Amino acid sequence: MKSLLSKNVTIVEGGGIERSAQEYASHHMLSDMKFVSTLSSELLEHRVTEYRDSATSLLISVNTTEAGKTYRSLETAILTKRDGEWKIAHLHWSTAM
Template sequence: MSRTSLALVLSLAVLSATPVFAQDHAHGHAQAAGSVAAEAADAAAAVDAFHVALKAGDTAVALALMAPDVMIFEEGGAERSRDEYASHHLGSDAAFAAASEATVTRRSGWADGDIAWITTEGRTTGQFNGRAVDRLTTETMVLKRHADGWRIHHIHWSSRAPG
């Protein structure tokens, strides 16, 4: 992906009036409670751009926002690189994101130098593979600032049934 394409996606995420992020790979359109520190705003924009790309099925952009050595934890499992994620769950995550909607209920973010972490809580609903989806979700992303922008180095996704 070109630097121009990545810059455009990041710009669109920053200009978006509502956050587009949550867990379970489907990302919604509701304003979230919580706060993101000013120094973490660009990292939060990278998280938003990742989710925008995933929901749009633009897996090249989603992957470009991840460090090659990204570590993804979900439901007790781990994918230990961008290549491993691309070959295992990326396609199904993009399909899930496209088929469902998420409401973000809380988002917070902090940065310390070139390291930032963004946390999100929400609810994902919809239909996927002929089944109803209704999950309370959490997401933690740890990012590092590189010469060409923030990259995701760690993701932890978790969800549960409401109630």
Template sequence: MKRLILAAAVALCAPAAVAHDGPVSTGAVQAVSEAAAPAVAAVDAFHAALGSGDAAAVLALLAEDVVVLEEGGAERSRDEYAGHHLPADMTFAAATTAEITRRAAWVQGDVAWVLTEGRTTGEFNDRPVDRLTAETMVLHRDGDAWRIRHIHWSSRAPR
């Protein structure tokens, strides 16, 4: 079902440049409604904070009850994520380069969905990294700010 939703989102995309903390290919595809732009900015700020090692900024963008799904595991709160994967995620983000290849985002009321596909390359723990990535983030509006309520990350080696 996730692949069907992602495929439908990608099919609706039109070529555009995409803002991100690293270089983006000119072939990147984006379908982001104007209403979703602030939520996308929150996702980009989250990744920038990860890459710069700013744990306080990362945590400020997460809802207290965030659920992070990665590699078959779950962290069910901001505190649990902070105490487990956050340090390694910051180290990994600092050592690698993430490129966005496709992105789609929508808002309905106070909820936003941001779907991002990309490629992450570099070296981590003395090993080369080359992964195709997929990320789903669900955010909610908290006053004037967007907070991340759910993250789902997956990746695979390119063929």
């Protein structure tokens, strides 16, 4: 996942903020990936709007944990294209039970 992030990515999640791919990787990227891999997800909407060298992605899903808790997840990403490669420059996750 780290290879998908720009080096100076901003990640907003759960009231916190991380300001680089390295900061996110050293804090809780692996635990996020492990948690997400345990979820059952139903995609409700995924909309991507591409501009010249940038794009926005809005993803809305309903996720169910192994314990049976269900919540709605919203994810907004801003991507930038550099040297023909798309990288995530900003990522914001929020959830509602």
